[in-house]
Amino acid sequence: MRRDIFQAIADPTRRAIIALIALQAMTPNAIAENFNTTRQAISKHLRILTECELVKQEQEGREIYYSLELEKMKEIDKWLSQYRKIWETRFNQLDNVLATIKKQKK
Amino acid sequence: MRRDIFQAIADPTRRAIIALIALQAMTPNAIAENFNTTRQAISKHLRILTECELVKQEQEGREIYYSLELEKMKEIDKWLSQYRKIWETRFNQLDNVLATIKKQKK
DNA sequence: TATATGTGCAACCAATCAGTTTCACAAATT
DNA sequence: AATTTGTGAAACTGATTGGTTGCACATATA
Numbered sequence: 001m002r003r004d005i006f007q008a009i010a011d012p013t014r015r016a017i018i019a020l021i022a023l024q025a026m027t028p029n030a031i032a033e034n035f036n037t038t039r040q041a042i043s044k045h046l047r048i049l050t051e052c053e054l055v056k057q058e059q060e061g062r063e064i065y066y067s068l069e070l071e072k073m074k075e076i077d078k079w080l081s082q083y084r085k086i087w088e089t090r091f092n093q094l095d096n097v098l099a100t101i102k103k104q105k106k
Numbered sequence: 107m108r109r110d111i112f113q114a115i116a117d118p119t120r121r122a123i124i125a126l127i128a129l130q131a132m133t134p135n136a137i138a139e140n141f142n143t144t145r146q147a148i149s150k151h152l153r154i155l156t157e158c159e160l161v162k163q164e165q166e167g168r169e170i171y172y173s174l175e176l177e178k179m180k181e182i183d184k185w186l187s188q189y190r191k192i193w194e195t196r197f198n199q200l201d202n203v204l205a206t207i208k209k210q211k212k
Numbered sequence: 213t214a215t216a217t218g219t220g221c222a223a224c225c226a227a228t229c230a231g232t233t234t235c236a237c238a239a240a241t242t
Numbered sequence: 243a244a245t246t247t248g249t250g251a252a253a254c255t256g257a258t259t260g261g262t263t264g265c266a267c268a269t270a271t272a
Contacts, residue, residue: 004118006115006118010115010116012112076182077186079121080182082125084183086129087176
């Protein structure tokens with residue numbers, strides 16, 4: 001099933017999961033311990049995150065380790081970059097204005 | 107009303123609105139012309155975007171101009187930066203590995 | 213082999229969401 | 243003064259969401 005990354009990161013619990021598994025892979029049970037919900041609710045969140053490939057799984061015996069797929073996070077960065085370009089340009093323009101003012105003062 | 111930015115950008119129509127008004131302020135009518143929905147639906151999206159301060163309004167007679175609040179977009183960038191840090195570190199680590207391999211070849 | 217453990221899936225439910233239609237109202241135009 | 247134009251708000255609707263409970267099933271452990 002296709003999934004939208006932006007819709008995936010819209011939920012605060014899912015963002016917290018992402019933060020948790022960013023540095024080390026974790027099992028659903030271990031992840032669920034950090035939240036005030038059932039294991040099944042976390043399992044559903046993990047399914048959504050996996051479906052949009054923000055998270056990958058690795059089976060190890062009966063345990064499944066979930067970890068962050070950083071490559072996919074870059075897609076958000078890519079989307080954001082078009083706006084970053086704008087605010088950097090505006091910042092430079094402001095910089096020029098300030099430089100001009102400074103010059104005129106001299 | 108408080109609003110979550112991530113929930114606001116989850117909707118594809120709202121992301122399209124953001125893209126539209128990123129470079130120039132626009133009225134709801136002008137924005138709605140670009141979509142296949144009613145003006146009222148766009149009005150609702152604009153309300154949500156305004157509530158989380160991703161978008162600001164400027165009244166001009168009976169017209170209201172909506173434009174992007176770049177400052178707020180930076181909050182997404184800030185959230186993303188913790189993960190950018192990780193992928194940059196990993197990239198450098200990979201870089202070191204490659205450098206070592208290259209050295210050994212010599 | 214019997215039991216415990218780790219996990220995903222399906223069915224259900226209340227809440228929220230995105231959209232429509234209808235209305236209200238102020239500012240511009242005739 | 244009457245009409246048109248630009249807009250937001252309210253009420254309603256079907257779809258989606260996040261959560262729960264109950265179940266199934268494979269892998270460990272006793």
